[in-house]
Amino acid sequence: MSAKEQQGRKPRADVQRNRATLLDAAQRHFLRDGVGTSLEAVAKEAGVGPGTLYRHFPTREALLSAVLQSRTEELVTRRADIAGIDDASTALTQWLRAMEDYLSAYNGLPEPLMAATRAQDPDNPLTVPCDELIATTGEYVRAAQRTGYVRPSVTGYHLFLAACSVAWIKGTGATGESVDRLRALVAHGYREPDDRT
Amino acid sequence: MSAKEQQGRKPRADVQRNRATLLDAAQRHFLRDGVGTSLEAVAKEAGVGPGTLYRHFPTREALLSAVLQSRTEELVTRRADIAGIDDASTALTQWLRAMEDYLSAYNGLPEPLMAATRAQDPDNPLTVPCDELIATTGEYVRAAQRTGYVRPSVTGYHLFLAACSVAWIKGTGATGESVDRLRALVAHGYREPDDRT
DNA sequence: ATTTAACCGGAGGGTGCCTCCGATTTACCG
DNA sequence: CGGTAAATCGGAGGCACCCTCCGGTTAAAT
Structure with a gap:
């Protein structure tokens, strides 16, 4: 027992x-x-x-998941750093940036993560870290929404998708300038419209 | 001669x-x-x-490019339809949507297109249609910028990247709702900030 | 030292990519 | 209409990778 x-x-x-x-x-x-x-x-x-x-x-995903584990822990550590920030908007921005770096660690990483997200296959070893990322993003989003910084309709899953997109674009070799701009585009998108920049 | x-x-x-x-x-x-x-x-x-x-x-890209040619012409046709619209903002939105559909025609299409975009390899048969798409997007963007609808710093290439992102996400099997939201996110991003929705 | 269960590692079958080159088909010409 | 030559066909074959299976080996326990 x-x-x-x-x-x-x-x-x-x-x-x-x-x-x-x-x-x-x-x-x-x-x-x-x-x-x-x-x-x-x-x-x-x-x-x-x-x-x-x-x-x-047994599968490529299993190997990838195991290799990713140390990086996942590192991300959680960074999350602790972010948690010290009282401005919820800054915290969300930094978290998204940290997650994007995580997703860009290896070329082609977003694909299998999205595949694991799609079908809630409990056998896929990548489902667990994905769900963690989405849930954590959701926490930051809700915190920022309480301060009126983020549109109410936005969810953690949506911004996880956005981070995957940006990481994927980065992996295809687009210029750094255009990646920055795409990220800014997304940032302008989830903010409340009365937030000018 | x-x-x-x-x-x-x-x-x-x-x-x-x-x-x-x-x-x-x-x-x-x-x-x-x-x-x-x-x-x-x-x-x-x-x-x-x-x-x-x-x-x-000779290459997979050559075959893809040849298959794509008919669809490319169809896209240009749709472009003619759009050109009749006097509202530049609506025209841009519809063009982006048409391009997104084009990019979602086959699963995995965005990857080789992005690869062709990255290195200006004149041997890659996909470079030509890519450049056409980017240039056309640029025209719509500039038209919309003249009416003050779109931020001045946005270029056709940026929105081409954004369309590729959305199409890629769509291809990974994300829910239609979240794809819609991501698209909306991007749309809110390239608009002028004083444009409320 | 012996036993025994777990593990190792490579051979091998399957699939896909891409390249040759002998056989074939087609257009041209008398 | 038959002959000729060039262009094309198509499959065999070399290479890389994926994944599995099983006889030999290693390490823990007695």
């Missing part, structure tokens, strides 16, 4: 070592070649066979 | 027939499976070998 039941046998040492090596190699490949990188290349660089990779991470 | 030089020999009949059959099969596959569909499957459905397909269309 305990949380761990009987764990029977101590887990083997090589399991954890291989897992860590794989995550490390995967992160490098995702950074360099985007989330569509060859998984066989990842396995080779980690010095294991393809079978080992697929046993540890 | 004439435009056609000497054409030497009349082009073979099977060439044009195969080309038409390939375009037809490709359009159906793009509609059903998106622009990433298997080109071998297209060739098989057209009843030709892979070699024939690749001789007619």
Whole structure:
């Protein structure tokens, strides 16, 4: 009945070592070649066979989710920093920016996240972090709405989509100037109309 | 010196027939499976070998560009309809909506278009339609700016990016409601701030 | 040292991309 | 209408990647 039941046998040492090596190699490949990188290349660089990779991470999404976990925690940390800000509008803006950076970490990251969002597939390991991001965005949105900064009809999901859009555009190699402008466009859009800038 | 030089020999009949059959099969596959569909499957459905397909269309972009051509002309037609509208703001809105529909015709279409936009690769057959779309958008934008409807800093390229974003989001399977809202967000963004809605 | 369960890793089947080149078809010409 | 040559066809084949399966190996427990 305990949380761990009987764990029977101590887990083997090589399991954890291989897992860590794989995550490390995967992160490098995702950074360099985007989330569509060859998984066989990842396995080779980690010095294991393809079978080992697929046993540890049955799908590309599982591997991506595991690699993302550390970044997700980092994002939550940044969230704590933001929470200190009393101006709800600034807090929302900074959160959106932080989320956009998170979504731009690897080229092609928005696609699988959107796919996980679409179908509420509980087997997709990316559903959990997505829902967290959306829920957190919703908190910031509601806080900013209470101060009259954001239109009432806007939800966390909407701004999550907007952040995905901007991150996706960034990943396609558009100029930094035009990405800035698109972000500004969106920002003007969710604000209350009487807020001049 | 004439435009056609000497054409030497009349082009073979099977060439044009195969080309038409390939375009037809490709359009159906793009509609059903998106622009990433298997080109071998297209060739098989057209009843030709892979070699024939690749001789007619050396790259996926070439095939896509050829399939897109009819839709591009249709878009220009719609543009003529829009041109009759004297209200520049309505004209811009309708043009953006038409372009968004065009970009959503096949799943995954925005990616290769953005790739063609990024690097001004004259070999990429998608560069031409992209530049046309951007230039036309610019015309509508400038017209709307003269009536004070749109912020002066906005350009056709910016709104082309915005349309690509919305089309991409649409292709990921987000709910229609949220796509509508994202579009509204963008619309609120490019308008002059004193324009209340 | 032996047992045994878990894990490793590569061979292998499947799919898709793209490129050749021998066979075929078509237009041209006498 | 038949012959000729050029252009085209189409599939075989090399390459890369995905994913699975199973005999051999390793590490924990006794």
